[in-house]
Amino acid sequence: MVEIAILGFGTVGSGVAEVIDRNQKSIRRDFPVGIHVKYILDLRDFPDSPYADRVVHDIHTIIDDPEVEVVCETMGGKHPAYEFSRMALEAGKSVCTSNKELVDAIGGELAVIAKQHNCSYLFEASVGGGIPILRPLRTSFSQEFITDVMGILNGTTNYILTKMEKEGLSFETALRQAQDNGYAEKNPEADIEGYDPCRKIAILASLVTGGNVKFQQVPCEGITKIDTDDFRYAASLHRVVKLLGVCHHDQESDKVYVRTAPYLVPEGHPLYSVSDVYNAVLVHGNMVGDLMFYGSGAGKLPTASAVVSDVIECAWNRGRNVDIGLHNTDADLGDPESVKDVFFVRMDASEKDRAQMLFGGHVQEVKAEGVNGEFAFLTPEMTDREFTEKAAEFETLKKSIRLLQG
Ligand SMILES: NC(=O)c1ccc[n+]([C@@H]2O[C@H](COP(=O)([O-])OP(=O)(O)OC[C@H]3O[C@@H](n4cnc5c(N)ncnc54)[C@H](OP(=O)(O)O)[C@@H]3O)[C@@H](O)[C@H]2O)c1
Incomplete structure (x- = not known):
């Protein structure tokens, strides 16, 4: 039996x-030794829980017990x-x-410390919840x-944007519904400002390049400025608004370009029909082409399932390090x-000329049913820098959203 602590x-x-x-039973089919939860560390006691007798409050009970081989860190925060993760790895x-x-x-x-101590630091559940993507x-x-x-x-x-698209709800109403249904926290900032998906694309970018990409280095835009008219325009372009984490690794220069922002995703694109609370990750390999991973991006059991998949991998690799390709450089x-995009832009009709x-006269006007008094258009392909310079010239610019190339 492999003893673990939570x-x-x-x-x-x-x-x-x-x-x-x-x-x-299923775990033992693949890993006959089995897994057993020996300790649960929390601030509270859980007297009514079947696990009440395993609850401890001192991390040293776990660190000092040589029987505990794997620790699941599901506390959150830094x-x-x-400190607890580091102590476990050093032990x-x-x-x-x-x-x-x-x-x-x-x-x-932490990955380097794990390597030095012949154990592993795995985090499948940190990106895409239950979706196996890192492994x-x-x-x-x-x-x-x-x-x-x-x-x-x-x-x-994704739930909020789906409600806005399919039911015509305002951002505020869709957010309230997400909170009522338990999909959004009381303080939804990390989600709606894009910080949460930004952290995840930073982790994915780090794994793909083998160098560290930090959340603070990634330009990040959330969905708070998206309104129902954006969906009307998007529909007339046969597109939909989605909040995406995007990472491009240039094979020639070896440079990596990362961003989190709302995009207009075209009909027929694999991400177009990913709706509600579902998540999806699209990976393009230069030989295999496109592969998409789809499923529950959060929630108690899907996320826990991903944590347990890591526990089993650690148990299989007792006494040695599983190199996850995350390095400290x-x-x-x-x-x-310098990245080139086509931008969808909305401004007051008075600034059309x-x-x-x-x-440069190369704009393509976009019309939407029921939206008046605006001039909306697609720019020619241009760098972000060029666009920002031009956009600063307008007083009534309401919105710009990048187009995802088909
Ligand atoms: N929920 C999801 O669907 C989901 C999905 C993917 C990833 N995650 C990530 O998983 C982590 C955990 O999320 P969660 O939703 O499970 O959070 P949660 O429900 O708030 O659980 C955290 C638990 O840790 C306890 N805790 C906090 N500080 C502690 C300390 N110093 N010592 C011992 N126990 C402590 C908390 O106790 P108190 O309640 O008393 O503070 C709480 O019971 C987060 O990093 C989150 O981003 C969550």
């Missing part, structure tokens, strides 16, 4: 215990998650986590040069302002 008995942590108990115990904030901020350092990237793409990884990486914002980031003049 740090943080909240949504994901209690799910880890449940997955292990309910699916012990501190004390970092030779592998750590499996769902904590994207910690992985993005200090994951490279396939590590085990199935060695022969590939991955040029692009992009995805819908946040279920809350910086990635070679390209200048995001100036817009046509400034964008």
Whole structure:
């Protein structure tokens, strides 16, 4: 039996215990030794829980017990998650986590410590919840040069955008529904401002390039400025608004370009029909082409399932390090302002002539049913820098959204 401990008995942590108990038979089919939860560390006691007798409050109970081989860190936040993870790794115990904030901020350092102590630091659940994406990237793409990884990486914002698109709800009403249904937190900032998907695309970019990309280095735009008229325009372009994390790795220069922003996704694109709380990650390998990974991006049991998949991998690799390809060196980031895109722009109709003049007469006007008094158009393809300079010339510019190339 492999003994494990769970740090943080909240949504994901209690799910880890449940997955292990309910699916012990399936786990033993592949890993006959079996997995057992020996300790649960939390601030609270859980007197009514079947796990009440395993709850401890002192991390040293876990660190000092040589029987504990794997620790699941499902507390979230940076501190004390970092200190506890570090202590476990230094004691030779592998750590499996769902904590994207910690992985993005200090994951490279923890991965190095794991290597030094012949154990592992795995974080499948930190990106895409229940969707297996990090392990396939590590085990199935060695022969590939991955040029692009992009995805819908946040279920809350995808739910809000889907409600706005399909039911014509305002952003505020859709957000309230997401909160009422338990999909959005009371403080939804990390989701709606794009910080959560930004952390996830930073982790994916780090794994694809082998160098560290930090959340703070990635231009990040959320969905708070998206309104229902954007969906009307999008429909007339046979597109839909989606919040995407986008990473392009240029094979010639080896530079990586990363961004989180709303995009207009064309009909027929694999990400077009990913709706509601679902997530999807599209990977393009230079030999294999496009592959898409789709499923539940969050939630107690899907996320816990991903944590337990890491536990089993650590258990299979007792006494040795599983190299996840996260290193403690910086990635070679390209200048995001040099990336070329076509922009969809909305401004007051009074500036139409100036817009046509400034964008060189190559603009393509876009009309939407029921929207009046505006001039909306597509720019020619141009760099972000060129667009920002031109956009600054207008007083009534309401909106610009990038077009995702088909
Ligand atoms: N929920 C999801 O669907 C999901 C999906 C993917 C990733 N994640 C990530 O998984 C992590 C956990 O999320 P969650 O939703 O499970 O959070 P949660 O429900 O708030 O659970 C966290 C648990 O850790 C406990 N805790 C906090 N500080 C502690 C400390 N110093 N010592 C011991 N226990 C402590 C909390 O106790 P108190 O309640 O008393 O503070 C709580 O029981 C986060 O990093 C989150 O981003 C979550």
